Amino acid sequence: MRSVGASPELLQYVIDHANPPADPVAHELAALTEQRFGALAGMNIGEDQGRFMAMLVGLIGARTVVEVGTFTGMSALWLARGLPAGGRLICFELRDTYLETAREAWRAAGVDDRIEVRIGRAADGLAALPDEPHVDLAFIDADKGGYRTYLDLLLPRLSPNGVILVDNVLWSGAVIDPTRTDDDTVAIRAFNEHVAGHPGLEAVILTVGDGLTLIRRR
Numbered sequence: 001m002r003s004v005g006a007s008p009e010l011l012q013y014v015i016d017h018a019n020p021p022a023d024p025v026a027h028e029l030a031a032l033t034e035q036r037f038g039a040l041a042g043m044n045i046g047e048d049q050g051r052f053m054a055m056l057v058g059l060i061g062a063r064t065v066v067e068v069g070t071f072t073g074m075s076a077l078w079l080a081r082g083l084p085a086g087g088r089l090i091c092f093e094l095r096d097t098y099l100e101t102a103r104e105a106w107r108a109a110g111v112d113d114r115i116e117v118r119i120g121r122a123a124d125g126l127a128a129l130p131d132e133p134h135v136d137l138a139f140i141d142a143d144k145g146g147y148r149t150y151l152d153l154l155l156p157r158l159s160p161n162g163v164i165l166v167d168n169v170l171w172s173g174a175v176i177d178p179t180r181t182d183d184d185t186v187a188i189r190a191f192n193e194h195v196a197g198h199p200g201l202e203a204v205i206l207t208v209g210d211g212l213t214l215i216r217r218r
């Protein structure tokens with residue numbers, strides 16, 4: 001979990017003042033992820049971002065949600081919680097290594113029946129989705145070099161009022177640090193430029209987590 005917008009203390013305050021109060025399944029999943037996968041646990045989204053995304057799923061009445069990059073299932077847990085009965089979340093993840101941990105949490109939260117995981121390259125999985133508008137909300141959080149491809153594959157499949165969320169777009173602030181020229185930073189900068197200059201999109205970067213872009217079609 002990264003936060004560009006708040007100090008650890010302020011972030012804790014934000015989490016402590018959410019309603020309903022603290023969630024045991026998300027806490028347990030965060031602890032298990034750290035125990036099993038060490039520093040990779042930093043890839044899980046935080047509780048503040050999770051609550052926001054769950055609320056957004058509910059606010060727009062999403063029934064079909066797609067996630068690109070699932071890891072141990074933290075963001076999927078929150079997205080699935082926002083879905084109504086009968087709604088579904090399709091998760092694309094390269095590796096099956098993390099899925100046992102994810103499924104334990106999804107079962108504990110009672111949302112596993114809404115979640116389908118497709119293992120493999122997300123670009124292949126997205127390309128195999130029906131070629132018509134049916135995705136109400138998508139969350140992109142996989143390899144940074146693939147963001148543009150995922151956006152391009154999702155846009156024609158997005159429902160008329162659909163929304164795309166994109167994670168880590170501020171990359172701990174590296175996007176404005178000229179000394180950072182690594183592949184991920186360069187890819188995120190290029191993605192942000194593309195979205196900002198796209199005439200068919202409306203987009204705003206929120207300083208939630210590590211930077212979260214909210215996109216819809218104009």
Ligand SMILES: C[S@@+](CC[C@H](N)C(=O)[O-])C[C@H]1O[C@@H](n2cnc3c(N)ncnc32)[C@H](O)[C@@H]1O
Pocket residue numbers: 043044045068069070071072073074075076092093094095098120121122123141142143146
């Ligand atoms: C930042 S983590 C996702 C974190 C997750 N959304 C959460 O909040 O817990 C990125 C994930 O994307 C997966 N990934 C990387 N490249 C991928 C690809 N080409 N296709 C599908 N998944 C990929 C990685 O295996 C990793 O689990």
